[in-house]
Amino acid sequence: MLIAKKWIYAKAFSGYPTAENFRLEEETLGELKEDEILAEAIFLSVDPYMRPYMGQYPVGTVMIGGQVAKVVKSKNSKFPEGRFIFGNFGWRTHTICNPSVGDFRAKPYVLPDFGEVPLSLGLGVLGMPGNSAYFGFLEICKPKECETVVVSGAAGAVGSLVGQIAKIKGCTVVGITGTDEKCEWIKNIGYDYAINYKTQDIKAELKKAAPKGVDCYFDNVGGTTTEIVRGQMNTFGRISVCGIISSYNEERAKVFDPQRDFVGKQLKQEGFVVSRWNARWMEGIEQNLKWIQEGKMKYRETITEGFENMPDAFIGMLKGVNIGKAIVKV
Numbered sequence: 001m002l003i004a005k006k007w008i009y010a011k012a013f014s015g016y017p018t019a020e021n022f023r024l025e026e027e028t029l030g031e032l033k034e035d036e037i038l039a040e041a042i043f044l045s046v047d048p049y050m051r052p053y054m055g056q057y058p059v060g061t062v063m064i065g066g067q068v069a070k071v072v073k074s075k076n077s078k079f080p081e082g083r084f085i086f087g088n089f090g091w092r093t094h095t096i097c098n099p100s101v102g103d104f105r106a107k108p109y110v111l112p113d114f115g116e117v118p119l120s121l122g123l124g125v126l127g128m129p130g131n132s133a134y135f136g137f138l139e140i141c142k143p144k145e146c147e148t149v150v151v152s153g154a155a156g157a158v159g160s161l162v163g164q165i166a167k168i169k170g171c172t173v174v175g176i177t178g179t180d181e182k183c184e185w186i187k188n189i190g191y192d193y194a195i196n197y198k199t200q201d202i203k204a205e206l207k208k209a210a211p212k213g214v215d216c217y218f219d220n221v222g223g224t225t226t227e228i229v230r231g232q233m234n235t236f237g238r239i240s241v242c243g244i245i246s247s248y249n250e251e252r253a254k255v256f257d258p259q260r261d262f263v264g265k266q267l268k269q270e271g272f273v274v275s276r277w278n279a280r281w282m283e284g285i286e287q288n289l290k291w292i293q294e295g296k297m298k299y300r301e302t303i304t305e306g307f308e309n310m311p312d313a314f315i316g317m318l319k320g321v322n323i324g325k326a327i328v329k330v
């Protein structure tokens with residue numbers, strides 16, 4: 001008999017999450033049925049989407065989320081014992097599931113061979129955030145050489161990769177992020193300019209960093225930052241709307257009227273949900289892995305030790321403690 005630990009959404013979020021929103025419980029797991037596997041979590045992801053998405057679930061649900069897990073028992077030949085998988089199993093240490101059942105979100109996949117790089121990257125650059133950067137930037141912004149690209153949330157899981165892909169494509173890249181340490185780091189990984197949105201005048205700094213205006217904007221944050229960047233976009237600029245984290249913990253988001261810039265500058269803006277590229281998922285992972293192996297892409301993780309610390313890791317990520325991808329190691 002195996003006891004799984006799981007984090008329950010104990011109280012509805014209101015503003016920033018706190019410890020009282022979560023409750024740790026145990027669950028006794030039974031025997032495997034035909035085609036089922038038992039997966040043991042090794043690394044778990046804490047991501048911004050969990051904050052708004054949990055609003056769709058009733059209190060008492062297991063917290064949603066992805067994990068890199070090891071198949072420890074298997075009655076499914078496609079998922080042999082010992083293999084490492086990615087699964088959206090939620091915040092739980094052990095899971096029994098039939099990996100062939102359900103929609104794309106429910107179905108785990110066997111991770112490709114990462115070679116020398118850590119398995120935890122299956123939650124970051126070699127997983128959903130990496131593919132958000134790869135597809136969300138290249139397919140929507142369609143950057144051209146010598147163009148100027150601005151990235152908000154630039155030191156995070158997605159943003160830190162978008163800037164590097166923009167450099168690979170020959171662009172000038174400006175990153176906007178929340179601490180001086182993050183500004184230093186993004187310049188170390190290739191960003192040409194870094195702006196600290198908490199201490200600097202974004203409008204004035206962006207004018208200096210992008211004197212010819214902005215051609216592409218990859219937006220992770222929304223709000224005031226986005227209003228300022230949009231004001232400095234060039235005619236026929238492209239905006240990829242990845243996320244709006246500045247509003248996730250607000251009870252009421254401020255509303256701006258972006259229409260003037262859209263009409264006057266004939267901008268193109270497109271939002272995306274990364275699952276749009278499910279059919280090409282492995283292409284993103286393989287390309288990002290290749291860039292890492294060629295030394296063209298750097299990654300960073302902020303790893304919290306211990307399953308019992310998942311709420312702290314989640315709250316910390318929403319408050320900007322992480323540089324690169326926020327991960328929990330069981």
Ligand SMILES: NC(=O)c1ccc[n+]([C@@H]2O[C@H](COP(=O)([O-])OP(=O)(O)OC[C@H]3O[C@@H](n4cnc5c(N)ncnc54)[C@H](OP(=O)(O)O)[C@@H]3O)[C@@H](O)[C@H]2O)c1
Pocket residue numbers: 047048049128129132153154155156157158159176177178179182220221241242243244245246247272273274275317318319320321322323324325326
């Ligand atoms: N569309 C999709 O399919 C998709 C997929 C993945 C992610 N996303 C979105 O992409 C964005 C980034 O996700 P991620 O996983 O890469 O997270 P992340 O950037 O690694 O972590 C979140 C970061 O957001 C920043 N932040 C927090 N509050 C902020 C605020 N009020 N204003 C500006 N920045 C704030 C913090 O950095 P600072 O220190 O810089 O403030 C924090 O470190 C999120 O909006 C997420 O929802 C969308």
